[in-house]
Amino acid sequence: MQNTACQLLVVGSIGIDTVETPAERRVEILGGSASFACVAASYFAPTAMVGVVGTDFPEAYMDLYRRSGIDLQGLQIQEGQTFRWSGVYEENMDCRTTLSTDLNVFESFSPEIPENYRDIPYLFLGNIQPALQLHVLDQIRKPEFVMVDTMDLWINIAREDLLRVIARVDLLTVNDSEARLLTGASNLRKAARELLQMGPRYVLIKKGEHGSVLFSKDSVFILPAYLLENVVDPTGAGDTFAGAFMGALAEKKATDERSLRQAMLLGNVVASFGVEGFSLDRLQALSREEITERADLLRAMMAV
Amino acid sequence: MQNTACQLLVVGSIGIDTVETPAERRVEILGGSASFACVAASYFAPTAMVGVVGTDFPEAYMDLYRRSGIDLQGLQIQEGQTFRWSGVYEENMDCRTTLSTDLNVFESFSPEIPENYRDIPYLFLGNIQPALQLHVLDQIRKPEFVMVDTMDLWINIAREDLLRVIARVDLLTVNDSEARLLTGASNLRKAARELLQMGPRYVLIKKGEHGSVLFSKDSVFILPAYLLENVVDPTGAGDTFAGAFMGALAEKKATDERSLRQAMLLGNVVASFGVEGFSLDRLQALSREEITERADLLRAMMAV
Numbered sequence: 001m002q003n004t005a006c007q008l009l010v011v012g013s014i015g016i017d018t019v020e021t022p023a024e025r026r027v028e029i030l031g032g033s034a035s036f037a038c039v040a041a042s043y044f045a046p047t048a049m050v051g052v053v054g055t056d057f058p059e060a061y062m063d064l065y066r067r068s069g070i071d072l073q074g075l076q077i078q079e080g081q082t083f084r085w086s087g088v089y090e091e092n093m094d095c096r097t098t099l100s101t102d103l104n105v106f107e108s109f110s111p112e113i114p115e116n117y118r119d120i121p122y123l124f125l126g127n128i129q130p131a132l133q134l135h136v137l138d139q140i141r142k143p144e145f146v147m148v149d150t151m152d153l154w155i156n157i158a159r160e161d162l163l164r165v166i167a168r169v170d171l172l173t174v175n176d177s178e179a180r181l182l183t184g185a186s187n188l189r190k191a192a193r194e195l196l197q198m199g200p201r202y203v204l205i206k207k208g209e210h211g212s213v214l215f216s217k218d219s220v221f222i223l224p225a226y227l228l229e230n231v232v233d234p235t236g237a238g239d240t241f242a243g244a245f246m247g248a249l250a251e252k253k254a255t256d257e258r259s260l261r262q263a264m265l266l267g268n269v270v271a272s273f274g275v276e277g278f279s280l281d282r283l284q285a286l287s288r289e290e291i292t293e294r295a296d297l298l299r300a301m302m303a304v
Numbered sequence: 305m306q307n308t309a310c311q312l313l314v315v316g317s318i319g320i321d322t323v324e325t326p327a328e329r330r331v332e333i334l335g336g337s338a339s340f341a342c343v344a345a346s347y348f349a350p351t352a353m354v355g356v357v358g359t360d361f362p363e364a365y366m367d368l369y370r371r372s373g374i375d376l377q378g379l380q381i382q383e384g385q386t387f388r389w390s391g392v393y394e395e396n397m398d399c400r401t402t403l404s405t406d407l408n409v410f411e412s413f414s415p416e417i418p419e420n421y422r423d424i425p426y427l428f429l430g431n432i433q434p435a436l437q438l439h440v441l442d443q444i445r446k447p448e449f450v451m452v453d454t455m456d457l458w459i460n461i462a463r464e465d466l467l468r469v470i471a472r473v474d475l476l477t478v479n480d481s482e483a484r485l486l487t488g489a490s491n492l493r494k495a496a497r498e499l500l501q502m503g504p505r506y507v508l509i510k511k512g513e514h515g516s517v518l519f520s521k522d523s524v525f526i527l528p529a530y531l532l533e534n535v536v537d538p539t540g541a542g543d544t545f546a547g548a549f550m551g552a553l554a555e556k557k558a559t560d561e562r563s564l565r566q567a568m569l570l571g572n573v574v575a576s577f578g579v580e581g582f583s584l585d586r587l588q589a590l591s592r593e594e595i596t597e598r599a600d601l602l603r604a605m606m607a608v
Contacts, residue, residue: 092490186396189533210514211528220605222528224515229493261608301524302606304565 006071007045007250010037010243011111011136012126014051014075018086019235019278021093026233029279030061031085033126033149036236037243039283040270041124042068043291044247048117050074050136052109054082064284074114078105093231094208113139122250124242125169127151130161137168145255147171147204147246149238155181167199170255173242175206188213189220202260206238214257214264221261226272226298233278237271240283244270269294310352310375311554314341314547315415315440316430318355318379322390323539323582325397330537333583334365335389337430337453340540341547343587344574345428346372347595348551352421354378354440356413358386368588378418382409397535398512417443426554428546429473431455434465441472449559451475451508451550453542459485471503474559477546479510492517493524506564510542518568523561527568530576530602537582541575544587548574573598 012034018027034051041047048071055077065072083106086099111132121144125133133148146169154162155178166172172195176188185191188205192215195203203215209231211224245267252259269291274283316338322331338355345351352375359381369376387410390403415436425448429437437452450473458466459482470476476499480492489495492509496519499507507519513535515528549571556563573595578587 187533187535189531207514210511211526213531220531221607222515222531222605223608224526224528227493227517227524227526229491231491265608299608301526302608303525304527304569304603304606 005046006048006117006120008041008047008122008124008246009050009113009117009120009140010034010041010047010124010126010246011050011113011128011133012037012124012239013083013106013128014053014057015083015085015106016057017084017235017279018099019233020086020088021233022089022091023232024278026278030064031235031279032083033128033236033239035065035280036239036274036283037124037126037246038065038070039068039280040240040243040267040274041247041250042070043270043286043288044244044266045122045250047071047243047247048074048120050111050113050117052076052078052105054078054080054105057082064280068284074112074117076109076112078108080105087235089234093234096234111136121145121253122246123147124246125149125165126239126242127154130154130158130165133165134161137165145170145246145249147173147242149173149242150178152178152181163198166195169200171202171204172198172200173204173206173238175208175238179203179205189215204264206241208234208237212241212264212268214260216257219257221257221264223261223264223268224302225268226294227301228272228276231275234275235279237275240274241267241271243267265295265298266291269298309350310421310424311349311557312345312351312426312428312550313354313417313421313424313444314338314345314351314428314430314550315354315432315437316341316428316543317387317410317432318357318361319387319389320361321388321539321583322403323537324390324392325537326393326395327536328582330582334368335539335583336387337432337540337543339369339584340543340578340587341428341430341550342369342374343372343584344544344547344571344578345551345554346374347574347590347592348548348570349426349554351375351547351551352378352424354415354417354421356380356382356409358382358384358409361386368584372588378416378421380413380416382412384409391539393538397538400538415440425449425557426550427451428550429453429469430543430546431458434458434462434469437469438465441469449474449550449553451477451546453477453546454482456482456485467502470499473504475506475508476502476504477508477510477542479512479542483507483509493519508568510545512538512541516545516568516572518564520561525561525565525568527565527572528606529572530598531605532576532580535579536586538579539583541579544578545571545575547571569599569602570595573602
């Protein structure tokens with residue numbers, strides 16, 4: 001029996017991060033692709049999370065998920081420590097260095113999709129090992145729209161599995177350097193064309209503070225990013241974008257290109273709020289009115 | 305007596321370039337801010353050029369100017385060699401290294417504005433020494449709209465003069481790294497606010513392949529760049545953009561913000577053609593129809 005409430009399923013990592021920016025250092029804060037994506041999506045559609053945490057996972061973070069109304073039936077709690085990540089940002093916030101990665105319980109994670117999640121129409125496969133993404137795809141039934149994210153690590157060490165994933169999804173999202181790494185093409189438009197030939201209907205290339213570009217076989221949509229005056233912590237911006245984007249599609253129950261463009265604008269706006277605070281500090285405290293207001297501002301910034 | 309034909313005056317450099325890209329090397333090709341800006345502007349408004357060349361300047365390049373209908377009354381021909389520049393582009397075309405700069409006749413250049421140019425309503429001060437830009441501003445009368453470009457060199461060695469120039473113009477254009485260098489602010493929006501406090505009504509920040517942003521005291525306009533599949537030679541893209549932008553304003557005889565936004569779109573489009581060839585190869589051979597067609601494509605790429 002399908003869970004009638006949930007419209008979006010998110011599978012990804014859950015981590016406890018230590019983040020250092022030029023201004024401040026924060027230890028043991030909530031992170032992970034599933035955390036950012038689910039909370040961002042929750043403003044638009046009922047969302048279910050599949051991921052793993054250790055027995056050390058703070059109850060306060062569990063409460064944060066619950067306050068956002070996230071369905072946690074698929075959240076596994078394993079004996080051991082939660083995944084840990086730490087990194088440091090350079091002056092411009094456009095480069096970061098990973099200081100440490102401890103997989104902990106994430107090392108043996110196998111995403112098991114509860115029976116009543118398997119008919120959820122929208123699926124976001126956050127950045128995890130491609131073999132695990134394939135395992136998710138094998139469990140779900142006739143999804144309406146599947147978006148997948150990945151990273152340079154998997155392109156380098158699990159390319160074959162990744163290509164299998166890409167061939168089975170509707171939308172692949174990567175950043176510009178990953179697009180070049182995957183294809184060998186240094187020009188973005190050429191890279192996108194090669195990625196589209198790998199199977200997905202859409203390729204969404206993220207360019208950080210410079211916005212994002214959506215490619216289909218016969219169209220290009222360029223969305224500049226909302227220009228912020230204060231970026232506090234860019235961690236999770238891409239996952240926040242993806243979560244809000246998929247949430248907006250799930251809310252509208254539409255996947256035509258116009259809807260995708262509007263969902264990207266909302267994703268961009270929600271991500272712009274997210275980076276104004278550390279972790280999910282700002283992201284969890286939004287109102288739909290704030291999102292609409294900033295979306296109108298961004299539209300005005302783009303009007304010719 | 306005013307030259308009734310010319311609506312835009314461009315003062316800048318004229319050079320003979322040697323350009324090396326990953327694909328090809330071209331020697332002794334036409335370059336310089338005034339060359340790119342004037343030819344780009346000529347599609348929109350009758351344009352006058354003030355600059356200097358040596359007695360070695362090829363007649364073929366003079367013919368190119370004439371074919372574009374550029375008024376050359378203010379072009380000085382000095383005994384000696386024309387300004388020479390050579391540079392090499394890296395794989396992505398986003399970084400370039402200057403190999404040599406020989407000022408030659410440009411070293412003793414003093415921009416003298418012919419009497420019948422002094423009432424031309426639109427003025428683009430291309431990237432030359434700020435003291436020379438001041439000398440131009442001292443000669444012209446009540447211009448409608450003045451745009452100035454500069455570079456890191458002048459920010460570093462002629463800051464005082466440059467600040468005097470900036471205080472006297474309507475629009476300052478710099479690239480993102482120059483904006484940071486001029487203000488010390490790493491955030492673009494903060495940098496723009498500081499630049500606006502230096503006097504100009506508008507600040508236009510160029511971000512290369514990522515587009516450009518127009519700031520006023522109470523508005524922001526973000527324009528993505530037209531996405532090209534083949535960038536042949538990015539030299540002069542900023543000057544081409546500026547020339548077409550000012551030409552479009554001069555044609556419309558309007559400087560309200562909506563007109564500025566539309567002129568930026570046209571500037572972006574003309575620059576996108578320019579970089580599809582070396583030197584002015586592609587730029588000089590455009591039709592107004594091609595410009596309109598690509599402007600419509602760019603609008604479609606931006607439509608939410």
